[in-house]
Amino acid sequence: MPRRPPRRPDPGLDLSFHLLAQEDLTDPFDPRKAFPEPGPVELEVGSGKGLFLTSAAAASSDRNFLGIEIAHGYARLTAGKLAAAAARNARIIRGDAGFIVGSLLPDACLAGMHVYFPDPWWKARHRKRRVLSEGFLAQAGRVLTTGSLLHVWTDVEEYFDEALAAAEQTGLFAAPSEEAASEPSHDLDYRTHFERRTRLAGLPVWRAALERLATAAPPRRVTASPARTSARAAGPTPTAPGRSDRAVPPPASGSGP
Numbered sequence: 282m283p284r285r286p287p288r289r290p291d292p293g294l295d296l297s298f299h300l301l302a303q304e305d306l307t308d309p310f311d312p313r314k315a316f317p318e319p320g321p322v323e324l325e326v327g328s329g330k331g332l333f334l335t336s337a338a339a340a341s342s343d344r345n346f347l348g349i350e351i352a353h354g355y356a357r358l359t360a361g362k363l364a365a366a367a368a369r370n371a372r373i374i375r376g377d378a379g380f381i382v383g384s385l386l387p388d389a390c391l392a393g394m395h396v397y398f399p400d401p402w403w404k405a406r407h408r409k410r411r412v413l414s415e416g417f418l419a420q421a422g423r424v425l426t427t428g429s430l431l432h433v434w435t436d437v438e439e440y441f442d443e444a445l446a447a448a449e450q451t452g453l454f455a456a457p458s459e460e461a462a463s464e465p466s467h468d469l470d471y472r473t474h475f476e477r478r479t480r481l482a483g484l485p486v487w488r489a490a491l492e493r494l495a496t497a498a499p500p501r502r503v504t505a506s507p508a509r510t511s512a513r514a515a516g517p518t519p520t521a522p523g524r525s526d527r528a529v530p531p532p533a534s535g536s537g538p
């Protein structure tokens with residue numbers, strides 16, 4: 282991400298529906314119960330400035346979209362955009378995707394997962410911190426329903442190749458299929474801000490969709506005591522932020538929050 286701190290959302294916006302905190306999630310946390318309208322839930326890992334979440338939520342009102350973003354400022358920025366758009370089918374959690382996916386989400390609760398330009402730690406010496414580790418990918422397979430897609434896009438070919446090899450190792454995904462780039466029809470008509478930035482710089486983007494297979498048994502959810510939330514077992518960060526067992530407030534009844 283750019284080094285400039287993210288813009289603060291308009292202080293007049295109420296972020297209470299759109300911005301969740303990892304420490305306030307239930308254990309387990311079922312994302313299908315986190316939206317006012319029932320519908321398949323797709324998860325984005327590392328939402329950054331929130332372009333995917335805001336445009337996907339607007340384009341597919343019959344689906345629900347959940348983001349996880351570890352950087353508080355970007356999670357707030359995204360929540361502000363969702364609140365400004367009055368999106369009822371998208372929310373963002375400020376937290377660690379490795380911990381939330383590996384330890385809080387129940388089996389087969391997601392109808393899709395999106396990991397776009399996941400992290401800056403793609404070099405060999407940073408392997409342990411990578412979002413797309415084999416442990417994370419196995420947990421991603423666990424939380425996805427059979428037939429649903431994991432989308433992986435990045436501008437780092439080496440990371441892409443290693444992530445696809447790690448996904449294959451899990452035995453949970455079909456061979457990757459290439460995803461095509463679409464021609465943008467306006468300045469923000471890209472999947473994410475990083476895709477925009479990369480393409481405007483004339484650099485290549487590697488894109489794949491991996492279908493969750495029915496054939497293999499996924500690993501178990503990583504159960505860890507709250508004091509020892511082991512994002513390590515499933516994801517990239519050595520220590521997950523502390524959490525409590527306070528529940529996420531349910532969506533308001535009627536037309537939703």
Ligand SMILES: C[S@@+](CC[C@H](N)C(=O)[O-])C[C@H]1O[C@@H](n2cnc3c(N)ncnc32)[C@H](O)[C@@H]1O
Binds near residue numbers: 350377400
């Ligand atoms: C390179 S940026 C890409 C942002 C966005 N996906 C895009 O394509 O514009 C990677 C994002 O992933 C977030 N991130 C890295 N590790 C994470 C983790 N373990 N859980 C949640 N978000 C994470 C970073 O804070 C950052 O916002």
